[in-house]
Amino acid sequence: MKTAVSSCGAVVAASQAAPTQAICPKCGGIVFLRVRRLMANSGNSYYWQHQDGDHPCDRQKPFMRMRYS
Numbered sequence: 001m002k003t004a005v006s007s008c009g010a011v012v013a014a015s016q017a018a019p020t021q022a023i024c025p026k027c028g029g030i031v032f033l034r035v036r037r038l039m040a041n042s043g044n045s046y047y048w049q050h051q052d053g054d055h056p057c058d059r060q061k062p063f064m065r066m067r068y069s
């Protein structure tokens with residue numbers, strides 16, 4: 001996900017300046033800042049990911065969300 005919530009309740013977008021740890025706005029779980037290296041000249045892509053790495057909140061496709069709701 002691209003946005004999470006900090007420990008003080010503020011929405012924080014995933015970026016180079018973001019803290020390494022934040023809170024999932026959907027389930028309240030801990031998420032960690034991850035970096036995905038893009039192709040040359042494209043820079044890095046920052047995003048939040050759950051600690052277990054395979055959390056229902058991280059799934060983007062609607063039909064996958066329905067499975068877990």
Ligand SMILES: [Zn+2]
Pocket residue numbers: 024025026027028029050055057058
């Ligand atoms: Zn979550």
